[in-house]
Amino acid sequence: MTTKATAPDDTFHVFDTTLRDGAQREGINLTVADKLTIARHLDDFGVGFIEGGWPGANPRDTEFFARARQEIDFEHAQLVAFGATRRAGGKASEDPQVQALLDSGAPVITLVAKSHDRHVELALRTTLDENLEMVRDTVTHLREQGRRVFVDCEHFFDGYRTDAEYAKSVVRTAHEAGADVVILCDTNGGMLPAQVQAVVSTVLADTGARIGIHAQDDTGCAVANTLAAVDAGATHVQCTANGYGERVGNANLFPVVAALELKYGKTVLHEGALAEMTRISHAIAEVVNLTPSTHQPYVGVSAFAHKAGLHASAIKVDPDLYQHIDPERVGNTMRMLVSDMAGHASIELKGKELGIDLGDDRALVGRVVERVKERELKGYTYEAADASFELLLRAEVEGRPRRYFRVESWRAIVEDRPDGTHANEATVKLWAKGERIVATAEGNGPVNALDRALRVGLERIYPQLAKLELVDYKVRILEGRTGTESTTRVLITTGDGSGDWATVGVAENVIAASWQALEDAYTYGLLRAGVEPTD
16 A cells, blocks of 8 residues: 555645445445555545544455555545554553554554543543543553544543533544644534534633544534534544434535635645546446436535526526536536436546546537436446446447447246255357357346356456456336346446446446346457457
8 A cells, every 4th residue: 555645745634534434334245345445536636634444453354455456546535543542540652452553554543532531441441540540641652653543532522511621631642642643532423513612612722732522413513513614724624425324424524625625725635536426426336336416415416406497597697607617627517406416427437447538529429428318217327337438429429339249138046955955057159250249147036047147158258357357236126116126236346456346337237237238248358358349
């Protein structure tokens, strides 16, 4: 893992904790591959710090840090390991949990520390003085080991209510021990903006520490509380993508960053990053397998949607009459609520990203827009399926789909045996380079059997396919009919050892949807390998 920090400067921090705090949301269960993908998205977006998890606390987080060191070259972010202060009565230099933080290789470490007197006595079961020593000893040790240290003061605002002087003493101790930033955490999410602003102002004045804010959204005020802390002088904000987090969630990264850039005039991202915000938001939603919120500020598909009548008439004159910003500044588009559709600008930008020059051919872009619109209405999504979108785009640019093989038919059979086991077998019939091929294979499920049969059939003609590996597989039942009669969307991630790509399929059953995604995955793999199409 290398870091090429190109953040605007160190005077203001955007700190993302999606991979740790966001992952605590009910319904989210991230694999290591998911976490690596999200980390890449966040780095592309330009956050300054990505909190990857708690190394040593569970094997998944430990593996994430080990793989991140080898697999990700961060361009904008620094990776952060999260952990706790040393145990009561011990030494930080001898604490295995503290050592695991160092072993992670992360250049920055965030320590969670108790700042609520009752939590110290009831949860840690130690004295207030020993808690301060735990903070001092751990921060000092990590600093001596060359790590940058942030300290999260857990339950700070509740602790401030019961014993303000003790809560401030925790901040002061962390600061004096060498913590770069001390973060005031509204762990229970019960604060309101005016209260946050008053407390942050006082703590800044009384401690001299650099202050950050971590706000939960239990009152629906996490974003407002975060900005109130900034108004009071906080220069470090902790957020999660799309507001994911425990209970009702955390401060949402995207409206916080948009407000800082567009309303406060702060440069917190690299140039051009804000225009990628909608894409990044939706891509992360697909990775965690949650439907993107349509009404999310800035990035929701309805954020700049307008109904007919008064709004429509005014927008024809000047769109700014009913919009607080130009939606293209955050990568979104204005809509007249006809349907979900991609705008011309987004198609052109995506084409440039994929290395496809669309020139000034407005008719071509219009056809792509209509094609995307048509397919999205059927349930397709391209936010997390760039490979499928590139194939669609190339088909329009080149005048026909890119084909390396033509499918005659396929079938998958699942046999339920008397002993309770199952056998899965698939047969594919296809044409490639003028040759008719029939291939059969078994698998640990019907989709796996189809994948193997397709590979058996094509590898002799296209040996490049031997490198392909199915990395991830996601299924979502879309709105419409219920239960087993519902439309199904499948997202498949495939890799070739040097990179991954995602494809999408939609059908009335999971096998047919999976087959579509597999076809795209193999086609894109051959395109990526530089193979010329045969048809």
